[in-house]
C-alpha cells in the first residue's frame with residue numbers, strides 16, 4: 001500500500017545534523033530576551049525611590065555620611081531582592097515558552113519521530129495533518145484532501161485546496177492545515193521561507209496582563225496617594241513641633257518608601273509564575289498567566305471522553321458479522337472485506353523500533369485496536385499491504401465521524417469506509433451477508449441498530465464498516481449507496497484516577513461535564529461508571545441540540561452532564577450557554593475544529609499528546625498527559641495561588657498600615673518621633689521582602705477543594721479581608737506606640753525607646769506572617785514545618801534584628817542600643833498580644 005512507510009525515506013540523523021550546521025535553525029528572527037540589566041534598571045523605575053536617593057545624597061553632603069551610606073545600601077539590597085525575584089520569574093516563563101514550542105512529525109530514516117520544529121532541515125520529509133501549522137516551506141509529495149488556511153501569509157480569508165500537482169503543491173510555513181493530510185518535503189527553513197521574508201513573528205506565547213495585577217496596580221495608586229498624604233502630614237507636624245526640617249523630610253520620604261507596597265503587583269507575578277511551575281510538575285502547561293487566576297474560579301469542566309476520561313487503550317472485544325456477534329477472543333474473524341476495511345482504511349504506521357508488535361503500531365487508538373484484530377506481527381502485515389495501492393482518501397474528522405479510502409483493485413477501484421455505525425448505516429443500501437450481497441431492508445437496519453444499542457450499553461465504542469465497488473475517477477459520491485459489512489465493538493476503560501478526580505470536583509462545587517462524539521449509550525455508561533452522570537441526569541445528543549433554540553438549550557444545560565454525538569459546533573454552543581448561566585467554563589479540545597470552542601471558554605484546554613497546533617495555540621493551558629485528573633489538579637493549584645495572593649496582600653497591607661499608623665499616632669499624641677528614617681527603611685527590608693515571598697510559596701490546605709468556587713467578579717478583598725487588614729494594621733500601630741510609651745514610662749532614654757519600637761514593630765509583623773497563612777486556623781494549630789521557607793525567612797529577619805541591636809558598629813549606624821531581658825519582655829508582650837488574643841478567639845469559636 002502506498003503509505004508513509006513504504007515510499008518515503010527520511011534523512012538519517014547524521015545527515016540532518018550536518019544540514020543543521022549548514023542551514024542553521026528553522027526559526028524566524030531571534031527572540032529578544034529581556035536582559036538581566038534591563039530587569040535591574042526596572043527596579044529603580046519608581047519616583048519615590050529617586051526622591052529617597054536624592055534625599056540621601058543631600059544628607060551625605062550635609063555630613064550624615066554613615067546614615068546616607070546605610071540608606072543607599074538598604075535601597076540597593078531591596079532592589080537586588082526585587083531583581084532576583086523578577087529574574088527568576090522571567091526565566092521560568094521563558095522555559096515555559098520553550099516547552100510550548102511547536103513540534104513537527106518528521107521521517108528520520110524510516111521511522112516517524114516528533115522533533116522541535118526549529119530542528120527541521122531542508123530535505124526533511126514531514127507528515128502534516130489537519131490542525132497543524134506548517135513548520136517550514138514544503139512541497140507536497142503525497143496528499144489527501146488538503147485544505148489550507150493561508151490568510152496569515154496572503155491576507156485572503158478564502159481557504160485553498162492543495163495537492164501533489166506540480167503547480168499547486170507548495171505549503172508555506174505558518175499556514176494552517178484545516179483538513180486532510182500530506183507527506184511533504186521541506187524546501188526552505190527559517191528566514192529563507194516566505195514567512196521569513198515577511199519576517200513576522202508567529203505563534204509566540206502572549207504575555208497577557210493579569211486582570212488581578214491590573215486591579216492591584218490601580219489599588220496601588222490609591223494607596224500611594226494615601227501614604228503620601230499621611231507622610232506629608234507626619235512631616236509637617238514634626239516641623240511644626242520644631243524638629244529639624246531636613247530630618248523630617250527624610251523621615252517622610254523613608255516612611256513613604258516603607259509604606260508604599262511597591263512590591264505588591266510584582267509579587268503577584270512571582271506567585272503566578274511559581275504556581276505555573278508547580279502546575280507544570282502536575283502536567284499542566286499554562287500558556288497564559290492570567291489563566292492561573294481564572295482556573296481557581298472554574299465552576300464547570302467540560303471534558304472530552306476519549307483519551308481524557310478514558311485510557312485511550314482500546315481493544316476490540318466483539319464483532320458483528322454475517323448476522324451474529326463474534327467474541328474476538330474466542331473466534332477468528334473470517335471476512336476479507338472486513339479486514340480490508342479495517343486495515344486499509346487505517347491511519348496507523350508501524351515503527352520498527354519496538355519488538356512487541358502492538359507497541360510498534362503508532363497512531364489513533366481506534367485504528368490501532370482495529371489493526372490488531374487482524375495482525376499480530378509485522379511481517380504478515382507488511383506482506384498484506386505490500387501490493388495494495390491507495391488512490392484516494394477522505395480523512396476522519398469529528399464532524400463527519402467516518403473515514404474512506406479508495407483502493408486500486410483488479411475488479412475496479414473499491415472504496416472502504418468505516419465510521420460511526422448510525423452514520424454508516426444511513427449511507428448503505430445493500431448488505432453483504434454470508435457470502436452474498438443483497439438489498440438492505442428496513443428490518444435489517446433495525447436489527448443492526450439494535451445490536452449497536454446492546455453493544456453501546458456495555459460501554460463499548462462501535463465502528464461500522466462498508467464498501468462500494470467500481471469507483472470511477474473523480475467520483476464525488478464514494479460514500480453513498482454503500483454495502484454494509486459489519487461492526488466492531490471495542491472497550492476503552494476509564495482512567496483509574498478519574499473517578500477520584502470527579503469526586504474531588506463535586507466536593508469543590510465544580511460540575512464535570514462529558515462532551516463526546518461517541519454514541520449516547522457508550523457515553524452514558526462510562527459517565528455513570530466514573531460518577532459524572534446518574535440515572536436522573538439525561539444525555540443530550542447532537543441531533544437533539546440541533547432541534548433546540550438557544551434558550552431551550554440554556555434550560556437543558558442546567559441539568560445535563562453528558563453530551564453525545566456532538567460536533568465541534570455544538571461544543572461552541574454549549575460553552576456559550578454555560579457562560580451565559582454565569583459559570584466559569586473550562587473546556588478541552590483536540591482537533592482543529594475544536595479551536596473556536598476552546599477559545600471561547602474561560603479556560604481553553606488543549607491536549608498535549610493528541611492535540612493539534614491550532615487548538616494548542618487557541619488554548620490557555622495544555623494537558624501534557626491528556627488526563628482529566630490533571631485539569632482538577634490545575635484547578636486546585638489555581639485556588640492555592642489565589643489564596644496565597646490573598647495571604648500576602650493581607651500581610652503586606654496590614655503591616656504597612658501598621659508602620660504608617662505608628663508614625664501617624666505618635667505625631668497625633670505629640671511625642672517624639674518613635675523611629676528614625678534609617679530604622680523605618682530597615683523595617684521595610686526585614687519584613688517586606690523574604691517573608692512576603694515565602695508566603696507566596698505556601699502550600700494549600702486540603703480544605704481548599706472543599707469550598708465552592710469563587711464567583712468570577714469577587715474582589716480579592718472579599719470575605720472579610722479588608723476588615724482584617726484594617727483592624728490588624730491599626731492594632732499593630734497602637735501596640736507599637738504603646739511599646740514606645742512603656743519605655744518612656746519606665747524612664748528609658750530615647751534611643752532605647754526607639755529600639756523597643758523597632759523590635760516591637762518587626763516582631764509583630766513576623767508573628768503576623770504566620771497568621772496570614774490561614775484565614776480560619778489559629779496560630780496554635782499551625783503546622784510550621786509545612787512552609788519551611790517562611791520559617792527560614794523569619795529566622796533571617798530576626799537575625800538581622802539581633803545583629804543591628806547587638807553589634808556595636810551596626811548599633812551606631814542604626815542608632816540602636818543593646819537591650820536587657822526586661823526590655824525584651826516589653827517587646828515580646830506588645831508584639832504578640834494581638835496574635836495571642838486573636839488566636840484564642842479563633843479557638844473558642846471552634
Ligand code: ADP
Pocket residue numbers: 304305306364366367396397398401402403418419420421461462463464515516517518519
Ligand atoms: P470522541 O473523541 O469524543 O470519542 P470522536 O470524534 O473521536 O469522539 O469519535 C466519534 C465517533 O466517530 C466514534 O464514536 C466512532 O464511531 C467514530 N470514529 C472515531 N474514530 C474513528 C476512526 N479512526 N475511524 C472511523 N471512525 C471513527
Ligand code: MG
Pocket residue numbers: 306
Ligand atoms: Mg476523538
